[in-house]
Amino acid sequence: MTTGNTGASARADANRRRILDVALAELLHDPDASMDQIARAAGVVRRTVYGHFPSREALIGTLVDGAVEALTAADAGARRETADPAEAVARSVLAIWEIADRYRLLIGLAQRTVTVQGIRDRLAPLRENKVAVLQRGLDEGVFTSPLPAPALAYVHEQLLFAVMEAVNDGLLDAREAGRAAAVSVLTAAGVPASEATALVAGSSR
Amino acid sequence: MTTGNTGASARADANRRRILDVALAELLHDPDASMDQIARAAGVVRRTVYGHFPSREALIGTLVDGAVEALTAADAGARRETADPAEAVARSVLAIWEIADRYRLLIGLAQRTVTVQGIRDRLAPLRENKVAVLQRGLDEGVFTSPLPAPALAYVHEQLLFAVMEAVNDGLLDAREAGRAAAVSVLTAAGVPASEATALVAGSSR
DNA sequence: GGGGGTCTGCACAGCACTGTGCAAATGGGG
DNA sequence: CCCCATTTGCACAGTGCTGTGCAGACCCCC
Numbered sequence: 503m504t505t506g507n508t509g510a511s512a513r514a515d516a517n518r519r520r521i522l523d524v525a526l527a528e529l530l531h532d533p534d535a536s537m538d539q540i541a542r543a544a545g546v547v548r549r550t551v552y553g554h555f556p557s558r559e560a561l562i563g564t565l566v567d568g569a570v571e572a573l574t575a576a577d578a579g580a581r582r583e584t585a586d587p588a589e590a591v592a593r594s595v596l597a598i599w600e601i602a603d604r605y606r607l608l609i610g611l612a613q614r615t616v617t618v619q620g621i622r623d624r625l626a627p628l629r630e631n632k633v634a635v636l637q638r639g640l641d642e643g644v645f646t647s648p649l650p651a652p653a654l655a656y657v658h659e660q661l662l663f664a665v666m667e668a669v670n671d672g673l674l675d676a677r678e679a680g681r682a683a684a685v686s687v688l689t690a691a692g693v694p695a696s697e698a699t700a701l702v703a704g705s706s707r
Numbered sequence: 708m709t710t711g712n713t714g715a716s717a718r719a720d721a722n723r724r725r726i727l728d729v730a731l732a733e734l735l736h737d738p739d740a741s742m743d744q745i746a747r748a749a750g751v752v753r754r755t756v757y758g759h760f761p762s763r764e765a766l767i768g769t770l771v772d773g774a775v776e777a778l779t780a781a782d783a784g785a786r787r788e789t790a791d792p793a794e795a796v797a798r799s800v801l802a803i804w805e806i807a808d809r810y811r812l813l814i815g816l817a818q819r820t821v822t823v824q825g826i827r828d829r830l831a832p833l834r835e836n837k838v839a840v841l842q843r844g845l846d847e848g849v850f851t852s853p854l855p856a857p858a859l860a861y862v863h864e865q866l867l868f869a870v871m872e873a874v875n876d877g878l879l880d881a882r883e884a885g886r887a888a889a890v891s892v893l894t895a896a897g898v899p900a901s902e903a904t905a906l907v908a909g910s911s912r
Numbered sequence: 913g914g915g916g917g918t919c920t921g922c923a924c925a926g927c928a929c930t931g932t933g934c935a936a937a938t939g940g941g942g
Numbered sequence: 943c944c945c946c947a948t949t950t951g952c953a954c955a956g957t958g959c960t961g962t963g964c965a966g967a968c969c970c971c972c
Binding site: 534649658660668678 | 739851852853854855857858861862863864865866868869870872873876878879883886887890891894895896897899900904
Binding site: 511513514517546547549550553 | 947948949950951952
């Protein structure tokens with residue numbers, strides 16, 4: 503057993519997890535959601551939430567930690583030794599897409615909470631990876647862009663958010679979205695559309 | 708004199724304008740800035756702000772109206788009868804870029820305030836234009852993207868924000884940013900990098 | 913040197929939220 | 943069937959913000 507829980511504390515664990523899940527969803531579409539909103543949405547009383555997390559800050563912290571962890575894992579797992587920067591980017595996007603919602607929340611909160619700097623710090627390694635790959639691609643001529651690599655990384659991120667929002671608004675089928683996002687990221691980096699499409703089709707099976 | 712004001716009301720007008728300016732800046736980097744923060748930043752007492760705007764809502768409303776107006780004007784002025792969708796997009800981006808900061812605030816607030824729907828409504832015409840041009844480009848084969856036109860419009864917008872943020876963070880020279888953004892938007896839409904570059908260079912002089 | 917509009921500096925009520933305390937209810941496992 | 947952790951339901955203090963009222967200071971123009 504992952505946690506040696508007996509009896510009531512099993513329920514407690516389930517509650518804790520459900521609170522986290524629902525908090526994620528709730529904060530996603532309203533970053534200023536109150537503890538009460540979150541508690542109600544989780545089918546629980548506000549007091550109970552405070553039983554699991556000492557403060558709003560702590561709740562969000564836990565959320566952020568989880569998201570960063572998942573994100574890093576997905577990214578690392580995806581870019582197992584690929585020589586081609588374009589393919590690396592394609593795979594990374596597809597992998598990250600799997601946990602897209604969490605990633606989106608993460609940024610949404612990053613722009614808000616006082617913890618801004620803390621989050622940016624925790625994300626730094628991930629971003630550095632991305633920038634490195636982009637830089638390599640630009641150097642090798644695989645990518646063509648008037649933007650420097652770090653700026654291209656910003657574009658990269660925001661582009662993902664745009665596609666996520668398109669999915670949320672029903673403009674796009676969720677199953678196709680990941681591939682479409684990957685293609686868009688690549689073409690935005692200057693990879694010819696035909697190449698990008700082929701590459702993504704190849705990476706996604 | 709633009710407004711035929713005599714005496715004290717001239718000062719009042721200047722204050723009103725300064726409050727709007729500083730509120731824009733303040734809300735930009737903290738969408739939840741309080742009336743007190745804004746007032747202090749404007750070198751004025753909170754009570755004075757309420758003298759000019761009956762409520763926080765009203766202040767933001769005025770801000771949004773101004774931004775939408777400027778935005779619409781820039782966009783309309785830029786796309787004076789251009790047959791080529793790609794060129795239309797390039798010009799539009801360059802024009803919008805001029806008032807980029809306001810545009811960015813607009814969206815930042817759109818995701819927050821209760822006025823969400825109101826803002827989206829006001830922006831609807833502008834967005835429709837954009838989607839129409841993108842759709843035409845996709846139909847004509849000038850653009851190539853796995854994304855449908857409305858989703859591409861989202862990408863379009865978010866991409867501009869990304870470049871703006873890059874400028875804010877000093878990753879990019881502000882004077883080059885507009886052209887770089889335009890090129891990126893076009894390539895993201897599937898226009899070959901070389902064409903996009905040439906097109907933007909042509910449109911920007 | 914007033915007069916009229918403007919800014920200031922308080923004071924106040926109302927509201928929503930956070931975090932905490934405590935006694936009672938609940939419900940599953942030994 | 944009873945125990946024990948958990949959950950509930952309330953109550954409370956503290957805080958920060960909004961919007962308003964009002965008297966007095968301020969200052970430019972006539």
